[in-house]
Amino acid sequence: MDWLTQRCPPLAAQSCLRPGCLSWLLVVMAFILSYPMLRTISLELHSVVTGSYLSGTHSVAFVNCPNEQIAKDIARTILDKKLAACVNILPRASSLYFWKGEIEEATEILLLVKTKTSKIHELSNYIRSIHPFEIPELFSLPIDQGNPLYLKWIEEGVAEN
Template identity: 45%
Template structure:
């Protein structure tokens, strides 16, 4: 009987270290890196002709609760083809953090307030990140 109890303890310890503990560690790692909220938040990129235009659009996005934060990155050189010609322009880049559910409204706001006839608005889901930062985005930008 003593040997059976000893064997059971040994089996339980083996089970813990080989299966349960790795699962708990993995779950904890996923929560600490924000993977739990994958695709709930997005980052959108918009090029603008100047920092001033970027600030105007950024203020409007934040004021209208379409973005939690807009970074205006100056001095971006864009090389692109437009109307059959290769162009090179100095622009600024907006890096916009928002909820994925708000990307369509954000895009419409940018299109309405942007000076280009065809403006760039592209978004990517945020797959993971700092959980308190992701929570702040969620607290700042309503779902609808």
């Protein structure tokens, strides 16, 4: 930090207003503000050059359904619309939750939806439009690592916009 005070000495309780100091400060601020974008671009470039997986490119979405038939119907329409490459249907999840101030208990069917992270918003909108629950459960987690061939298969199974 000494180099900064030597380059830009304080001017009688005012901050440094010399043109060289302001230019340097602008460059530093531009780098700090653009760091997330630069990091993303560099990771994508590294992924293309090395053939490695870019963490977070794919996601698993979780959706609860009231029964198996509705779960199968939702899973099939998700696949028909190419919003996912695979949907696992896990039977009989016991759920306890607050609803309108009361503790409720239900048996639900859990869907695990494997898709591209870029499709999560569209998937969420679609599920909200067809789901029988007033507030359907839908959340997703990014896939950090996995079998490269499986991740490529997900990529190929989900439609581009």
